[in-house]
Amino acid sequence: NAGVMQNPRHLVRRRGQEARLRCSPMKGHSHVYWYRQLPEEGLKFMVYLQKENIIDESGMPKERFSAEFPKEGPSILRIQQVVRGDSAAYFCASSPRDSFTSYEQYFGPGTRLTVT
Amino acid sequence: RKEVEQDPGPFNVPEGATVAFNCTYSNSASQSFFWYRQDCRKEPKLLMSVYSSGNEDGRFTAQLNRASQYISLLIRDSKLSDSATYLCVAQTSGTYKYIFGTGTRLKVLA
Numbered sequence: 629n630a631g632v633m634q635n636p637r638h639l640v641r642r643r644g645q646e647a648r649l650r651c652s653p654m655k656g657h658s659h660v661y662w663y664r665q666l667p668e669e670g671l672k673f674m675v676y677l678q679k680e681n682i683i684d685e686s687g688m689p690k691e692r693f694s695a696e697f698p699k700e701g702p703s704i705l706r707i708q709q710v711v712r713g714d715s716a717a718y719f720c721a722s723s724p725r726d727s728f729t730s731y732e733q734y735f736g737p738g739t740r741l742t743v744t
Numbered sequence: 745r746k747e748v749e750q751d752p753g754p755f756n757v758p759e760g761a762t763v764a765f766n767c768t769y770s771n772s773a774s775q776s777f778f779w780y781r782q783d784c785r786k787e788p789k790l791l792m793s794v795y796s797s798g799n800e801d802g803r804f805t806a807q808l809n810r811a812s813q814y815i816s817l818l819i820r821d822s823k824l825s826d827s828a829t830y831l832c833v834a835q836t837s838g839t840y841k842y843i844f845g846t847g848t849r850l851k852v853l854a
Contacts, residue, residue, distance in 0.1 A: 659840070661840070663844075669846065670831070670844045670845060670847060671788065671831070671842070671844040672844070673841040673842060673843070676840055676841060683840070684841065687841070719787055719788070721842075723840070732778065732790050733790075733842060734790065735787040735789070736787060737786070737787050738786075740785075
């Protein structure tokens, strides 16, 4: 029973390039969350998606960041024109329940983005 | 003021000791609480859910005090393998996102 999968595990980008991070939720889970953990800081919520819908993107920076969760395939977090401050660990989590019930979230191994 | 606050530590304790962490939350609408464990550079792993008055799982006990808006985690008979960062999480009913504390570092010494 595979857990949450993320790839790549490590990603190096030069300033100005684009970064694409992928997340496949656990089997049977249709709710995906993205969190960012800056060095020496706690995890911060970015966005919550269901299939083909963005439910809450209140934690996403207004520019350069976007997320999607298509009907087929993994969820994608996309960062355009990366800057050094985007260097962080990006964790994806999935949950089997909808937005109106509290439920545990299960985390993937994360993608460590380094911007040079 | 942070929505979820934890003492960052580190807590250095000998093997076999009992150690307790507290976490306070500011949003009184928070309904669900969790403790996660995070090892260095790894993903958070669910340790315990704390839904009502608390619960116990082996050497771990979590308590919730709604009046004072804090939750606690007690670890008995500490093992070297308990060394990690413990993350406190609050989740508000009707929403879905987690609000994390910055974590409390525990180091269990031989």
